[in-house]
Amino acid sequence: MLIIYHEVDHSQVAEKYQLLADIKGIDSSVGLEKISQALFEAIGKQGQLSYLKHGFERKEDKLNEGFSISMSIGFPNFANQQFEKVLFDLGNKDVFHSRLRIIYYQNRIHFEVIDSDYHKISISVDISDWSVGEQQFLHADFNPKEKKLFLFIGNQIVDQLSFNEPSIDKTFLNSATGIIGNSLELRNPCQFLIGTHSIGKSMDVDMVSEFSKILNDYMNAIKK
Secondary structure: OOEEEOOOOHHHHHHHOHHHOOOOEEEHHHOHHHHHHHHHHHHOOOOOOOOEEEEEOOOHHHHHHOEEEEEEEEOOOOOOOOOOEEEEEEEOOOOOOOEEEEEEEOOEEEEEEEOOOOOEEEEEEEOOOOOOOOOEEEEEEEEOOOOEEEEEEOOEEEEEEEOOOOOOOOHHHHHEEEEEOOOOOOOOOOOOEEEEEEEEOOOOHHHHHHHHHHHHHHHHHHHO
């Protein structure tokens, strides 16, 4: 049992209900995220985690087409923000180069590319204003031909970067696996809520913007 105090404290409850004096409680003012975490601790269990896994093959002559992932994504809680959590990972298990990753860490979403020489380029966005359970359209795009990557959330680019052409191991294109909600090694799970997702080649900004509108209309129609 976990008592949630709302506009009353433990001493007031214990004075009136002595049998509840030794039962663990938490104040409602701490917020839903901490209450959820306290509930898991009180019952001695962890939230169940799941992930989505995809095979991803790309021929060598298609390298310049780049890569993108689009998601309608949200979070059931924002607890344990001191640990890096992997929202998306694309590459080969136990090979820590030639990878594309989306990381959630300390109220930010990071989109990073690690090339075959272990050089990393990264962009990020603050999502501290997101609400628990709120789903947002997120698009991460890596375009080696135009030498840029960008993050698009809602209806706009929130961060972007130009770079020198990275060196990507060609085996990455032939045998890569993509996972949503965990790392390829299944060591850094990230609880998530997902409405829909799409994985494919790089897209220009106008195309992403149009896709986000279509997806938003579709999700709103489902809710009705």
